[in-house]
Amino acid sequence: MAVPSKNIPAPDRVIIKRALLSVSDKAGAVEFARALHEAGVTLLSTGGTSKAIAEAGLPVTDVSDVTGFPEIMDGRVKTLHPSVHGALLSIRDDAEHKAAMVEHGIEPIDLLVVNLYPFESVRASGANYASIVENIDIGGPAMLRAAAKNHAYVSVVVDPSDYQSVLEEMKAGEGSVGLAFRQRLAAKAYSRTAAYDAGIASWFAGAVEGVSTTYNSLGGTVAGELRYGENPHQTAGFYKTGENRPGVATARQLQGKVLSYNNINDTDAAFELVGEFDPAKGAAVAIIKHANPCGVATGATLVDAYKKALACDPVSAFGGIVALNGTIDAAVAEEIVKVFTEVIIAPDATDEAIAIIAAKKNLRLLVTGGLPDPRAPGMAVKTVAGGFLAQSRDNGVVDDFDLKTVTKRAPSEQELADLRFAFRVAKHVKSNAIVYVKDGATVGIGAGQMSRVDSSRIAASKAQDAAKAAGLDVSLAKGAVVASDAFFPFADGLLAAVEAGATAVIQPGGSMRDDEVIAAADEHGLAMVFTGMRHFRH
Structure with a gap:
């Protein structure tokens, strides 16, 4: 490696003197x-760090x-x-x-050791605006970037976990540090400052x-190493952004075991869904499989809600994620452990x-200590070839909507x-999404199909399967309500719901054929409301 402007080659090893x-x-x-110090290095320092070093009896220059x-x-x-930079x-x-x-x-500095003001942790603590701003480091990132740029001569350490490896490198090199090692340290320093600024x-x-x-x-800070990604041939990491x-x-x-990539993804989906349900209004449980809910329910108690959620799709619940909106007690814990479950997440547990x-x-x-606020702003990101998409979090909440009855019959x-419940759940189902609900519990869910009518048929089929599992002769969809995450482009999706026995529908509306869909609902005596907001989830 050489400095391009003057073609000055970087030394292979640099002795750490200062x-x-x-x-x-x-x-x-x-x-x-x-x-x-014991290796003969002269120490410089600042503020509290200088004081701590001096109090340990070590010679240090401020x-x-x-x-x-x-x-x-x-x-x-x-x-x-300039004497520093x-x-x-x-x-x-x-x-x-x-x-x-x-x-x-100016005397050269051969080793820079800096870790930054704790912006991320202060942000995560819920501190006020002024406190967060005060914890934005200026001098630290400037020095890190300078040292990393000049890694041809300077070693830069941004992470305390690297202290030992630096000492081992110096020992192996009789006080010197190799170029490849300096390059790795520089790359880590730039990753750190990039994540810091991104936060x-x-x-x-x-x-x-x-x-x-x-x-x-x-930007984020690694929270844990993952064995692999969605599949064993993929590498992966889990990073925290500092969002509170x-x-x-x-x-x-x-x-339990270390969380996997899929565990983390599915657990996040489960907890975001159950966060839609205010614990002050009742217990709620969501069971998730492959980032889609296979059962969601409310009840007088968590155990009641869990049993209702499980009844929606007891087969898919095997190996799933269970999220609860309240403190896990012994009764619900006894029920959950009867079924093989990967992860349980809740605000607390007895x-x-x-x-x-x-x-x-x-x-x-x-345990999380609280629930995510479904109305809170935030960002959602997805990578594409050569870039990424960023959008605001879908923080629309159906309880805030002015629902419009568009059929002759208004819902009871x-x-x-149940319609509001169904639309809350549909927000967290992969599109195209159809959700059947009866008495505060999902009874059939159709997710991720290429056509909405297919999702309708799958949801109805799931309701039939759930009825059989419960020993019932009549599909659970009979007498249920149905939610669609987006408008019905044709009446066929609605007619599939009619055939399944649904009595009321909630959907965003906005199709060119809304009149046709409304007419079909009226013809079959369904009540239908429009939300004016869709919830695509891809």
């Missing part, structure tokens, strides 16, 4: 500084003594100085750079109205429930309650 440490997370920093300028403005300005950016084998260093009394940008996008969408970025939203990324795992679930050692149990009070 290091600057400035860390927010001080875990292991003093021990690392001691090891560097950066303000190097710059000849004190920290000012509550520490906002301390390292933004010149020491990081200078090309040691360039005659002009060497002359400038001599002229201005700040995404926070601003949600906190400030009218933020420009000219630029967009993805209860869910799988913020949950505490109380027991000690008795935890003990019951513990008997299934591989079953993952996650019970039908209306």
Whole structure:
């Protein structure tokens, strides 16, 4: 590797003689500084890091003594100085750079150790706007980028987990660090600053109205290594963005195996769905398989809701994800463990429930401390070849809609309650989505079909299967209501619901053939309401 402008080759190894440490997370920093000192490295530092090193009895020079300028403005300005950035950016084998260093009394820095202000954790804590802004690091990212750019001569450490590997590299090289190692450290530093800035940008996008969408970025901090992705031949990682939203990324795992890629994806889908149901209005349970609900229900208790949700599709529930909108108690825990389940997620769990679930050692149990707000703003992202799509989260909630009755018959009070329930669920079913509901529980779900009429037929078939599993002679769809995530383009999808025995329909409306669909509903005595909002989910 060479510096292109002057074709100056980078040295294979660089001896670490002088290091600057400035860390927010001080875990292991003093021990690392001691090891560097014992290796003959001169230590520079700032603020609290300098104080911690000095209190450990180690010789350290404060950066303000190097710059000849004190920290000012509550520490906002301390390292933004040529004596620091010149020491990081200078090309040691360039005659002009060497002359400038001599002229201005700049000594090179061979190792930079920086971790940034805890913006992500402060954001996740729900702190106020001013506190979050104050935790946006300026000097740290500037130094990291400078050192990483000049990795031909400078080693840059952004993660305390790398302290030991740096010491081992120095020991192997008799105090020096190899070029390949410096390159890897630089790549990690740029990944860190990119994720840090992306987190700040995404926070601003949600906190400030009218933020420009000219630029967009993805960023996160690894939350855990995954064995593989959706399939064993795919690599994968799980990253946290710092968004303060209860869910799988913020949950505490109380027991069970490490979550897989598919577990995380499905658990997120389950918990976002159950978050649609306010626990103050009743217990709710969602059972998810392959990111689609196979049963959702409300009830007087969680165990009642679980039994109703399971009855919708007991076959598909095998190996599924169970999400609950309240604290798991012993009664519902006893029921859940009767069926092979991959993950249980809820705001909390009693000690008795935890003990019951513990008997299934591989079953993952996650508690979140709260429910996601379905109305909260946020971003959803999907990659495409050469780019990615970004959109605001679908935070439309049917309880906020002004439903419009478009048929001669208006829905009854019970039908209306079930229609709202069905539309909440349809929002979380892959398009095309058809959902049958009766008495606060799904009884048939058709998901992800290329035509809406096929989804209607599958949902009706599922309702028939559920009836057989329950020992009933009549399909559970008979007397149920039905929701469609988008409008019926033709009357055939509606007629499939009529054939199944549905009595009322909820859909967005907006088709060129709405009149035809409404006429078909009137002809068969159905009540139908329009929401004016669709919920495509691809």
